[in-house]
Amino acid sequence: MKHESVETNAGLLIILTLAVISVGGLVEIVPLFYIDDTIEEVDGVRPYTPLEQRGRDIFVREGCYTCHSQMVRPFRDEMLRYGHYSLAAESQYDHPFQWGSKRTGPDLARVGGKYSNEWQVQHLIDPQSLVPESIMPGYPWLAETPLDYSDIDRRMVALKRVGVPYSLTEEEYEANVERFGEEHARMFDIRDAEDNLVRQAQAGNFDGNPGTVTEMDAMVAYLQVLGTMVDFSEYDDGHFAEFR
Structure with missing residues (x-):
């Protein structure tokens, strides 16, 4: 597929853009379901006085x-x-x-x-x-x-x-x-x-x-x-x- 075809076809451009965004979103979101916490296990951290x-x-x-x-x-x-x-x-x-x-x-x-x-x-x-x-x-x-x-x-x-x-x-x-x-x-x-x-x-x-x-x-x-x-x-x- 030529790049020109994508640029001149609004419908195709929208579909491919949504596909790229979806893949990028899945890469960011899916790992969150397989980890216990996003905060490191560390001693000493406390609230401010x-x-x-x-x-x-x-x-x-x-x-x-x-x-x-x-x-x-x-x-x-x-x-x-x-x-x-x-x-x-x-x-x-x-x-x-x-x-x-x-x-x-x-x-x-x-x-x-x-x-x-x-x-x-x-x-x-x-x-x-x-x-x-x-x-x-x-x-x-x-x-x-x-x-x-x-x-x-x-x-x-x-x-x-x-x-x-x-x-x-x-x-x-x-x-x-x-x-x-x-x-x-x-x-x-x-x-x-x-x-x-x-x-x-x-x-x-x-x-x-x-x-x-x-x-x-x-x-x-x-x-x-x-x-x-x-x-x-x-x-x-x-x-x-x-x-x-």
């Missing part, structure tokens, strides 16, 4: 995702620069997730613990003071704006409805103790969300100002947890390849 979640909300609000992806792709050059490639399991509690390929700035999937709290604060206030070639704008108001956490319990309830295992009952709390440990289970208890948020902010003193809980506290708390939940040294090389 109330403070970290508010930081993530601010990260999204300020549009940081438009310049920074959170997805290390499984290519040698990316893993040499950023670390182990991203796992689906690491984003299972993200709504919405921050994957993508737009990188005006570096990928942030594994930025947690790479720099000190002080570095993160200064970088957010005046990026060029630490990275002269950076084109990132400053966000000095984060250090001056008190964090609004009056609705943190409602935010957590909304996330719970889409599958994040925050607890509202004693039974759910005990399930989280067994799954994540008592320390984290306390942080995931919606009934004490505000107290837990303030407690973590004061203990971490992320913005260097222990007198108040600011948006900077939340933002830095979020950045410092990115990529830190999975200890990849516990897994053999190639362990996660079977899930790809």
Whole structure:
């Protein structure tokens, strides 16, 4: 069959197009019926604490995702620069997730613990003071704006409805103790969300100002947890390849 025949016959072109789309769809869909889960089996991944979640909300609000992806792709050059490639399991509690390929700035999937709290604060206030070639704008108001956490319990309830295992009952709390440990289970208890948020902010003193809980506290708390939940040294090389 000549290609010209396909291009000049609308009916034939539609039929062949539908056939190609159908085959492509089957290739993508059929394997899903033969696997138990699309999430890797990995220890350590947990929901965000109330403070970290508010930081993530601010990260999204300020549009940081438009310049920074959170997805290390499984290519040698990316893993040499950023670390182990991203796992689906690491984003299972993200709504919405921050994957993508737009990188005006570096990928942030594994930025947690790479720099000190002080570095993160200064970088957010005046990026060029630490990275002269950076084109990132400053966000000095984060250090001056008190964090609004009056609705943190409602935010957590909304996330719970889409599958994040925050607890509202004693039974759910005990399930989280067994799954994540008592320390984290306390942080995931919606009934004490505000107290837990303030407690973590004061203990971490992320913005260097222990007198108040600011948006900077939340933002830095979020950045410092990115990529830190999975200890990849516990897994053999190639362990996660079977899930790809």
